Amino acid sequence: MISISSLTKNFGQTAVLRGIDLRIDAGELVALLGPSGSGKTTLLKIIAGLEWPDAGALKVNGQDWLTLPAQKRRIGFVFQHYALFPHMTVRDNIAFGLTVRPRAERPGKSVIAAKVDDLLGLLQIPHLADRFPAQLSGGQRQRVALGRALAIEPAVLLLDEPFGALDAAIRRDLRRWLREVHQKTGSTTLFVTHDQEEAFELADRVVVMGEGRIEQIGSADQIHDRPSTPFVARFMGAVVELPVTLRAGRVEAPGLDARGLERRAMADGPAQLFLRPDAIALEPDAASPWTLAHKTSTGAMIRATLRHETSREIPVDLPRHSAPDLAIGSAYRLRPLSGAVFSLEGTAPTEAPRPVVSLKEKRT
Numbered sequence: 001m002i003s004i005s006s007l008t009k010n011f012g013q014t015a016v017l018r019g020i021d022l023r024i025d026a027g028e029l030v031a032l033l034g035p036s037g038s039g040k041t042t043l044l045k046i047i048a049g050l051e052w053p054d055a056g057a058l059k060v061n062g063q064d065w066l067t068l069p070a071q072k073r074r075i076g077f078v079f080q081h082y083a084l085f086p087h088m089t090v091r092d093n094i095a096f097g098l099t100v101r102p103r104a105e106r107p108g109k110s111v112i113a114a115k116v117d118d119l120l121g122l123l124q125i126p127h128l129a130d131r132f133p134a135q136l137s138g139g140q141r142q143r144v145a146l147g148r149a150l151a152i153e154p155a156v157l158l159l160d161e162p163f164g165a166l167d168a169a170i171r172r173d174l175r176r177w178l179r180e181v182h183q184k185t186g187s188t189t190l191f192v193t194h195d196q197e198e199a200f201e202l203a204d205r206v207v208v209m210g211e212g213r214i215e216q217i218g219s220a221d222q223i224h225d226r227p228s229t230p231f232v233a234r235f236m237g238a239v240v241e242l243p244v245t246l247r248a249g250r251v252e253a254p255g256l257d258a259r260g261l262e263r264r265a266m267a268d269g270p271a272q273l274f275l276r277p278d279a280i281a282l283e284p285d286a287a288s289p290w291t292l293a294h295k296t297s298t299g300a301m302i303r304a305t306l307r308h309e310t311s312r313e314i315p316v317d318l319p320r321h322s323a324p325d326l327a328i329g330s331a332y333r334l335r336p337l338s339g340a341v342f343s344l345e346g347t348a349p350t351e352a353p354r355p356v357v358s359l360k361e362k363r364t
């Protein structure tokens with residue numbers, strides 16, 4: 001079990017981690033999701049012993065890891081560009097972590113060979129055992145890299161965008177494969193990615209990071225349906241932000257029909273509604289301040305641009321077959337299918353809006 005509390009890290013004037021609290025249970029696979037620069041790699045490096053925090057605690061299975069040097073932590077680490085030893089075969093690369101152990105702790109040659117055979121089987125690469133890294137594809141190299149990390153039976157497995165350099169189809173295959181490997185090994189694993197789909201497909205629990213803070217921890221559905229901060233809502237693709245008024249639990253604005261949104265306990269007052277462009281339906285309404293400015297078709301979808309009478313524009317993505325006769329210049333009201341609302345009440349303009357409600361998806 002990994003227990004991280006109040007961890008902070010600054011590089012010069014830059015606060016990179018601003019108080020991280022996180023518990024990861026033994027055997028869990030947790031994804032750390034966030035945009036570039038949010039501090040994911042720094043957190044991983046601190047766990048690995050490659051960086052030290054300015055303050056806070058890091059315990060693994062009850063042991064204080066901040067007093068342990070990297071080589072004593074039993075970490076398996078795989079990076080995006082993991083350097084395998086080019087002059088060693090796959091078999092020797094995987095065995096490396098075991099062969100360099102001090103003599104007293106080093107398993108015998110036959111034990112190491114059997115362990116490597118097991119891993120080659122688990123990783124589905126027995127046929128590559130005698131190849132050199134230069135004779136492997138990128139995806140095969142990352143499998144070997146993972147084998148090398150797993151060989152030492154790490155207390156914690158850290159994966160930093162391990163599939164980041166590979167193309168989309170191979171990434172999908174490797175994700176499925178990594179889940180299987182994780183189920184079989186049960187290693188406590190922290191996986192860093194900035195790809196939502198990857199995080200949600202791989203992990204049971206996703207930790208969303210933004211600017212050195214944990215913004216939300218939850219399952220894919222929780223984060224998708226109930227983003228807990230405006231940052232998470234935007235990061236999940238809710239890029240349409242509309243000023244609205246909350247009244248008796250309902251969201252109101254001219255040209256907005258929010259009846260499809262679940263009503264919840266909310267304080268009355270000004271608020272901000274966050275919507276994904278693909279979760280908005282359009283209905284003709286001559287009284288609406290929104291008119292259709294452009295539309296283009298991608299075949300499956302129509303991307304429409306709605307222009308408000310104040311000239312502000314928003315994107316709306318509709319399945320083409322459900323929106324055949326949208327007319328440029330006509331007025332439409334917006335009917336959100338899902339969305340999140342954050343109150344502006346009592347917050348200074350520079351502060352992040354305070355969440356009072358999240359509206360669960362409810363297609364009508």
Ligand SMILES: Nc1ncnc2c1ncn2[C@@H]1O[C@H](COP(=O)(O)OP(=O)(O)OP(=O)(O)O)[C@@H](O)[C@H]1O
Pocket residue numbers: 011014016034035036037038039040041042043194
């Ligand atoms: N050794 C360093 N010295 C100074 N600044 C650093 C150092 N390492 C990281 N940073 C800064 O810390 C911030 C967080 O970096 P970090 O690599 O942890 O983010 P990340 O979320 O992993 O991003 P990415 O997905 O791009 O790797 C960045 O602004 C980065 O420039």
